[in-house]
Amino acid sequence: MSLPVVGVLALQGASAAHLAAFASLGVDAREVRSREQLTGLTHLVMPGGESTTIHHLLELFDLRREIVRRHRAGELAIFGTCSGAILLGGDDGEPPPRLGLLDAVLERNAYGRQVDSFTRVVRLEALDAELRCVFIRAPKVREVGPGARVLARDGDEAILISGPGLLAATFHPELTDDSLLHTYFLRPELWNAVAPVFSVG
Numbered sequence: 773m774s775l776p777v778v779g780v781l782a783l784q785g786a787s788a789a790h791l792a793a794f795a796s797l798g799v800d801a802r803e804v805r806s807r808e809q810l811t812g813l814t815h816l817v818m819p820g821g822e823s824t825t826i827h828h829l830l831e832l833f834d835l836r837r838e839i840v841r842r843h844r845a846g847e848l849a850i851f852g853t854c855s856g857a858i859l860l861g862g863d864d865g866e867p868p869p870r871l872g873l874l875d876a877v878l879e880r881n882a883y884g885r886q887v888d889s890f891t892r893v894v895r896l897e898a899l900d901a902e903l904r905c906v907f908i909r910a911p912k913v914r915e916v917g918p919g920a921r922v923l924a925r926d927g928d929e930a931i932l933i934s935g936p937g938l939l940a941a942t943f944h945p946e947l948t949d950d951s952l953l954h955t956y957f958l959r960p961e962l963w964n965a966v967a968p969v970f971s972v973g
């Protein structure tokens with residue numbers, strides 16, 4: 773298998789911490805701000821930040837169409853974290869418009885305001901591991917279609933889901949020093965199947 777070529781969307785939000793997480797794994801990830809920087813990538817992280825702002829910048833820099841095209845062509849795996857996860861999902865009737873790649877719908881700011889942000893150690897069932905998860909004005913997964921599967925929950929809430937070539941976390945895996953999910957993302961054979969692990973009740 774050829775080596776992954778990894779990029780982190782760096783329009784707004786928590787891109788630096790993702791780059792550092794990959795660097796800690798010895799992976800030289802590149803910042804992506806232009807269509808040219810997408811060329812040759814096999815893996816792209818869409819970080820947390822502010823989804824409306826990231827949406828506008830994706831349009832402004834003409835990145836949205838190319839990300840969607842390369843993903844649909846099976847060339848680009850994408851890991852969306854927090855805002856990135858919101859944007860990967862389908863529309864919920866609220867701004868911003870979503871990319872509609874992941875068969876799930878996420879509601880922005882569904883835990884409340886900034887002060888309702890929290891950190892919790894969660895057991896990630898599908899990975900058979902525990903991870904300290906940082907939730908910052910996090911979204912909640914409101915719908916999961918047959919094209920996606922829930923890999924982990926915190927209580928009743930789905931917090932990690934996958935789809936073909938897609939991984940989405942409602943929290944910030946880059947803000948702790950455990951690079952478990954960055955390692956996981958680089959091995960799509962571990963998460964790329966569609967068969968459900970859990971179903972959403």
Ligand code: GLN
Pocket residue numbers: 819820821822823824853854855856858880881908909910911
């Ligand atoms: N509340 C932000 C949004 O709507 C997401 C927050 C985050 O990425 N930490 O996009």
